Amino acid sequence: MVEWSAAERKIVADVWGKISIDEIGPQALARLLIVYPWTQRYFGAFGDLSSAGAIMGNPKVSEHGKTVLGALDKAVKNLDDIKGLYAKLSKMHYEKLNVDPDNFRASYLLADCLSIVVATKFGSAFSPEVQATWQKLLSVVVAALTSKYF
């Protein structure tokens, strides 16, 4: 059971309140595919991913980026049971999509891209303390997504 202090809950709510799912979602997913090209193996049905420009202009990338952040939105609103909330999603990534969990776990590829996009938007408001709480949220989300692999 993950414990969240009142200060952490406030930081998560503040950061999330300033994030536009429709803007940040597509940018974070596009960066994942550009910076870590091996992740493209899971998105073969998305069409043209041949260059940074193609990835950023690809409507399926954009749509899926919004879906991903939509799932994060649910986590933010259910901080106390992220594991339960993501049980089905974890099962899907394992059994149906066959995603190697190292893509979300080992170096937090997508989570890292999301943090960096958020940092470009927030500037100095993304302070070390805010970053720490944000990282905690993403770690809990990643652990929940990995839980059904065992």
Added chain:
Amino acid sequence: MLSKTEKELIVQIWEKLLPVAEDIGSEALLRMFITFPKTKTYFNHLDIGPGSQHLRCHGKKIIEALAEGARNISTLTTTLAHLSRFHAYQLRIHPTNFKLFNHCILVTLACKMGDHFTPAAHAAIDKFLSAFSAVLAEKFR
């Protein structure tokens, strides 16, 4: 593999950061200590509070080493040989920590550069930092 454009972009970005090396380096270190507290175990001989002299001095050293690496990107292994020996034989730092620090540098750059930290710049710097850390860790194997 870094393309020619990426190499140029990398040199350009690090040269621009050199005058503010102390700020960038100490901010990245502070972010690492606060976000990934276990990394503090390697620094228990230093005062690593926000704005401390040790933090600023060490941060500067790191950014200068990165800039030196950027200027000698095709010969990283030989350019950084002394640092590689130091990290492997004296400091003995578990190599996973390099990734954590790299992420904190990327976040620091993203905060400072905003929209100028484009996906292309992000990808180039990420590749450079992982090449740099690979050299730091290579004496372990």
